[in-house]
Amino acid sequence: MELQDTPELAAFRAEARTWLAGHAPPFSGRVKHRLHFESAESAEAYEEAERASLEAAKAWQATLRAGGWAAIAWPEAFGGRGGTPGQEAVFAEECERFDVSVGPLMIGLKMVGPTLMRHGTSAQCAEHLPPLLNGERVWCQLYSEPGAGSDLASLRTRAVRDEATGDWIVTGQKVWTSSAQVADWAILLARTNIDLPKHQGITYFLVDMRTPGIEVRPLRQMNGSYHFNEVFLDEVRVPAGNVVGEVDAGWKVVHTTLAAERAMIGGGGGERARALVELARSRGRIDDPVVRQHIAEVFTLDEILRFLGLRMRAAITRGVPPGPEASIMKLLVARRAHRAAETALAIEGPHGLLVGEATAGHGSGQQQLLSAQGLRIGGGTDFIQLNAIAERILGLPRQRHPDKDVPFRMTTAQRDGSE
Structure with missing residues (x-):
């Protein structure tokens, strides 16, 4: 384990510190741009604070892009600096000294970006990665549902193909969606095949949050904020080109996103x-x-x-x-x-x-x-x-899941009491 910077990282840290000193205000000592840690007297007050935080994050991300510091570890082919993850970590450490944050953009930068670079098509990357780097597009994730939280593979939101156009028609409900009320786009998990076991019939979609049929309802938390939302999808039309990876194989894609999320939080x-x-x-x-x-x-x-x-x-x-x-x-x-x-x-x-x-x-x-x-x-x-x-890590036996190899149609029927 390396406890000190290598000479290369030390030089990079010095360069980053110098640039930040000339472009970022010093840290004021208060928690910055983490609105889910703040209270709000009303939905209107929270929405105003969230908009201000979002605009500040967008402006800072644009400054980073102009200075060549956006997405340090992304390959140059995708618009990044082409640096190393170690350099990215060093830059994040140095940013803690200043009153700047890209917090409202983190889902896109830390979760959507890596997922598209690994699983997305060239067209998907060309459409979505540049706006991410420029701070122009906010993302949310439509994953959890009222009956599918820890056991995410039990999700029931359905996506049915329109054979006439090739589009997908999505209907269902999502919950605990961070920043859905300000998001431009979303990553969505939906079930596309109920005759396969629950992990095998899920597809990963990109969804424009302005699409007709999407309704966002804020959830007031006990700390007074409205960071989370429930989202209802009523026959939302999603183009076939918005499928990431293969149809019915979205669970492979979501592992990339979830691993990135845990690393981001951790x-x-x-x-x-x-x-x-x-x-x-x-x-x-x-x-x-x-x-x-x-x-x-x-x-x-x-x-x-x-x-x-x-x-x-x-x-x-x-x-x-x-x-x-x-x-x-x-x-x-x-x-x-x-x-x-x-x-x-x-x-x-x-x-x-x-x-x-x-x-x-x-x-x-x-x-x-x-x-x-x-x-x-x-x-x-x-x-x-x-x-x-x-x-x-410890190599202990996996927990047994009786429904792992059972078609989702059967588990749903048993849960609903129809069989």
Whole structure:
């Protein structure tokens, strides 16, 4: 494991730091552009804040593209810089020093882009990758359904081919869709063959969110925000050219997207213990042994994640793609978020019951506690990550799934009680 930059990476870091100093404002110390960690007094207030965050992200992405820093590890053939994943990781580290973020564009940049480069056609890449790099297009993912969350392969949204035109007609419901209300396009999983087992009859689509028949309904979370949505699709027409990969073989494609999502979540968050130390000092509790113990637990998670990140960066610098270790990092990021938020409120004591600008850290601890549970669900629940770790890292036997080889038509009938 490489704990320090190679000479090449050190030179790249110096170049990146110099460029950022001339083009980005310094970090103000507050959580930036992560609206699902913010409260909102109304849907209108949240929508206004989300639009502002989105416009800032688009402007910064355009600046990155103009400066030659957009999609550092993407091949030049796809519009990237042609650098290494290690360079991309270094640039992300340096960006933490500045008040910039492409957060609202991450689904497109970190999930859609890699998926299209690996599985998409040349026409699909030509149509969608340039707008991604320019900060012109926002994406969401239409995956989870009311009855298909952790067991995503149980999804029921149907896509039926129109034999006259070759298009697909999609009908169904999706839920917990981040940023659907501002998205231009979506990646969609739909069932195209109910006579195959559930993992084999799914197709991966690209969908224009302005297509007639799509209705987005915001979901108010307990932290007051409207980050997630439910999406209804009523006979939505999707062109045949918007299928990614092969028909009925979308499960192979989605593995690329899900692995990228877990790596994205697992690689975020930065340090939490440092902010807790500052909070404890401001509250006069820095010498409290119980508080110190709680901060030490968060610091331990900070360090574990830092070392795991270094290990992953060293691997990808050698050309080894991220593997199941992304599940470990995603799992620990969720645990750390919850532990750090609990510790912040414990330090604040009775003040932890307050919210708003007058509270310590502008109420960030309170909002993070309310939002932390979302990290344990999004991108695959804690139990999904534990299964991946058990099977793919520890080599334990796979959990038996009785319906794995059963045609989906039969499992649906049994679930509905018609057979």
